[in-house]
Structures are given as structure tokens and as C-alpha cells.
Amino acid sequence: MISNVAHIQWCAMEEKSGESLGTVLVAGAANLTIALAKLIAGLIGGSAAMLSEAAHSAADTVTELLLLVSVRRSDKPADRRHPFGHGKAGFFWAMMAAVATLVGGAGFSITHGLHEIGHGEELANLTPSYIVLAVSFVIEGISFAKAFSQLRGEAGRHGVSPLRLVRLTSDTALKAVLFEDAAALAGLLIAGGGLLGSQLTGSALWDGAASVAIGLLLLAVALTLIQSNMSLLIGQAAPQQLETGIRAVLAGQPEVENVVELLTMMIGPGAILVAAKIDFRDEASAAGVERACEEVDRRLRDTFPGVRQVFLDPTPTRRRL
Structure with a gap:
């Protein structure tokens, strides 16, 4: 939520x-x-x-x-x-x-x-x-x-x-x-x-x-x-609670295993850029990852109308040996 x-x-x-x-x-x-x-x-x-x-x-x-x-x-x-x-x-x-x-x-x-x-x-x-x-x-x-x-x-x-x-x-x-x-x-x-x-x-x-x-x-x-x-x-970031809301949208996508890193930046009055490294589930296909990225982009823009740019980078979580 x-x-x-x-x-x-x-x-x-x-x-x-x-x-x-x-x-x-x-x-x-x-x-x-x-x-x-x-x-x-x-x-x-x-x-x-x-x-x-x-x-x-x-x-x-x-x-x-x-x-x-x-x-x-x-x-x-x-x-x-x-x-x-x-x-x-x-x-x-x-x-x-x-x-x-x-x-x-x-x-x-x-x-x-x-x-x-x-x-x-x-x-x-x-x-x-x-x-x-x-x-x-x-x-x-x-x-x-x-x-x-x-x-x-x-x-x-x-x-x-x-x-x-x-x-x-x-x-x-x-x-x-x-x-x-x-x-x-x-x-x-x-x-x-x-x-x-x-x-x-x-x-x-x-x-x-x-x-x-x-x-x-x-x-x-x-x-x-x-x-x-x-x-x-x-390059000021969005407020912390707003970042928490963005992270919740990212983590709520079924194909997402973990949000490795989230970066935000105000690029104008009421305008925000979102960049995130996402660890997708191993069973997700390449086509599934593409669809998940499109869905996350849509949900972010619908939930936070001021989101202007969204960049998602599939990145596996570094696991300790």
C-alpha cells in the first residue's frame, strides 16, 4: 500500500x-x-x-x-x-x-x-x-x-x-x-x-x-x-516519504524480487526523475521483464502525476558467499 x-x-x-x-x-x-x-x-x-x-x-x-x-x-x-x-x-x-x-x-x-x-x-x-x-x-x-x-x-x-x-x-x-x-x-x-x-x-x-x-x-x-x-x-532528491511511496510501487510489481537502489531528482517545479536498479525474479522471462518495466512506468506516472522520466536497470542483488 x-x-x-x-x-x-x-x-x-x-x-x-x-x-x-x-x-x-x-x-x-x-x-x-x-x-x-x-x-x-x-x-x-x-x-x-x-x-x-x-x-x-x-x-x-x-x-x-x-x-x-x-x-x-x-x-x-x-x-x-x-x-x-x-x-x-x-x-x-x-x-x-x-x-x-x-x-x-x-x-x-x-x-x-x-x-x-x-x-x-x-x-x-x-x-x-x-x-x-x-x-x-x-x-x-x-x-x-x-x-x-x-x-x-x-x-x-x-x-x-x-x-x-x-x-x-x-x-x-x-x-x-x-x-x-x-x-x-x-x-x-x-x-x-x-x-x-x-x-x-x-x-x-x-x-x-x-x-x-x-x-x-x-x-x-x-x-x-x-x-x-x-x-x-x-539535484535535490524527492522528499523521503515520497521516495518510500515510489519504492512501494516498484516492490509491489509481482516480477520484482528486490529494489536494489532508488534514486530520484527534482528536474523542475513539481517534476521528478526516477532511476532504479531492480532485481527481477529469476523465473521472469526477458519478455516478462519488459512488460513489468512498462507496467511500473505506467503505475508510477498514474500514482504520482509529476513523474516525468523513469529509468529501470535490471540488476541482481549482490549476495554474500
Whole structure:
């Protein structure tokens, strides 16, 4: 019997990219709008935290464009030069998006915040900044709600928690939007706290510290996404429980004596390659082995719709003398 958990995990991972594309577009439009508003408010008030938030939103806008490329490129069909498809292109461009967040958002925020702490600049009219922060929070909240709604819907359909799904999913676009929108909401609260602290104390230290905190937050998000995409690019295996389900399908074939070795690899968002060394029963004929391989291939694809490639190698189990 195939593990129900394994089947649920796989179904959660093999969602199509159309819904993720809509999520990316909503997030990109939101970031572009509020980046300009934050920049204007930051220049008017002279706030390092607001300028950091403007850089944050600008970096997120670039990120959404790269994620759009990621979704589009990963959907390209296989060709002669790329027989396994272009799925890993999605992982590459998603990693580039994380790098953009690291360099454009975290780098600017930290350095500008440290400059503000060291030199201190008198803040001017902060009313536009508070207005922009409030409006931005609403817009970012809508974008985050869109992404979380997609996540919760997928999790509900397959009976897993949203947190577990976001950890397991190979949908890098959805994961990036969720992480970045959550960081954006937290960053807005930090920026508002920094502005209020500086306004109440008359010291630019609070504003500069808020800018540094925003940069560190972006740094953590970027490094997390880079690590996740790097693992997928190198050749990350399917989740352990999913491999257990695949092994159960292989071992359940009557002609199979033993599964000598099973290897899996994510070759795109929701796409998996299966390679296995199988010890077939000695009484199985050559024609019987061929039919068994075809049946295993069919059952794997039916049970786990995201299985794209299946390679089976008849290999006898090494027996000790």
C-alpha cells in the first residue's frame, strides 16, 4: 500500500504554474507602486528607513520580473538539446531573484542605515512617510493574502498544513513571493517603529537602526531562498516519504524480487526523475521483464502525476558467499 502522506506530498508539489504566475504578477504590480511612493516619502522626510524600504520594494520589483522569467522558462517543453525539459531554468532564475534581493535590498539597507547611525541626519516632515507606510501595508497585505490563499488552497486540497507545504514545495515562485511579502510586512512595521522612535527622541539612531534591521531581515530571506534554489539546481532528491511511496510501487510489481537502489531528482517545479536498479525474479522471462518495466512506468506516472522520466536497470542483488 502506498503511503497516503507520500501521495499527498507529491500532489502538493506538482501544481501547475498558472496560479503561481498570477501570484507573481500581483506581487510585482504591488511592489512597483509602493517603491515609488516610498522613495518620494523618504526624500521628503530624509528617513534612512524609508529609503531602505524604497530599495526593498525596488529589489522586490526586480525579483518579481525574474520570477516571471522563472515561471515562463520552466514551462518550455523538452527539446533535442534539453531532453529532460527546462524545469531547472525555473530554479536558476528564482535564485537570481534571491540574489537581487540580497544585493539590491539588503546591501543598500544595511550600508545606508550604518551611515545614518554614524553621521545622523535631521528628519523633516514625516507625515507622508506614515501615510505611505500605512498604504503600503495594505497593498503588501493584499499581495501576501493572494500568495497565502494559493498556498492554503493547495494545502487544504491535499490535507497538509501550509507550513509543511511551503517547506516541501518545489514551486520556487510561490515560495519566493510568500517569503518576500512576509518580509515586506515586517519591514514596514520596523520602518514605522524607527520613524516613531526618532520622532519621539529626536535622535536619528532609531531610524538608522530600523534601516539596518530591514537589511538583516532581507539578508535572512535572500540566503534562505538562495540555499533552497541551490539545492534544487544541484539535484535535490524527492522528499523521503515520497521516495518510500515510489519504492512501494516498484516492490509491489509481482516480477520484482528486490529494489536494489532508488534514486530520484527534482528536474523542475513539481517534476521528478526516477532511476532504479531492480532485481527481477529469476523465473521472469526477458519478455516478462519488459512488460513489468512498462507496467511500473505506467503505475508510477498514474500514482504520482509529476513523474516525468523513469529509468529501470535490471540488476541482481549482490549476495554474500
